[in-house]
Amino acid sequence: MRIVFNILVWTGVIFFTLAIQGCKKEKCGCDGEISFEVYDVPGRLYYDKETKYTWFESTSVYSFFTFCYPEKIWDDILEFEHGEEVLLSGEVSDDCEKLVSYYASNKYVIHVTEIKLDEF
Numbered sequence: 001m002r003i004v005f006n007i008l009v010w011t012g013v014i015f016f017t018l019a020i021q022g023c024k025k026e027k028c029g030c031d032g033e034i035s036f037e038v039y040d041v042p043g044r045l046y047y048d049k050e051t052k053y054t055w056f057e058s059t060s061v062y063s064f065f066t067f068c069y070p071e072k073i074w075d076d077i078l079e080f081e082h083g084e085e086v087l088l089s090g091e092v093s094d095d096c097e098k099l100v101s102y103y104a105s106n107k108y109v110i111h112v113t114e115i116k117l118d119e120f
Contacts, residue, residue: 086118
């Protein structure tokens with residue numbers, strides 16, 4: 001009986017280890033792998049001047065993008081009003097929140113390559 005128990009335990013450990021290794025996720029966040037690129041996506045630009053936290057709410061793909069390293073393009077960001085409609089382009093990675101919450105499925109981080117006024 002003890003041999004059967006040991007076999008079951010070791011089989012469980014092996015399957016658990018294989019499952020963990022087989023389910024490794026890509027690295028997420030600003031240092032993660034690029035998932036896709038966006039070009040001239042319309043939406044609203046928001047930022048906090050004190051913390052430089054910057055985000056973008058798309059009106060066409062219904063997604064929320066947090067800027068990676070906004071301090072690098074801070075002068076460009078300040079050319080726009082908080083909540084102004086702009087067009088955004090950049091390289092997008094998965095937000096790490098997706099790993100813990102289904103409700104974060106439309107949240108991403110973005111390395112911005114261009115922000116421009118939405119003139120239409």
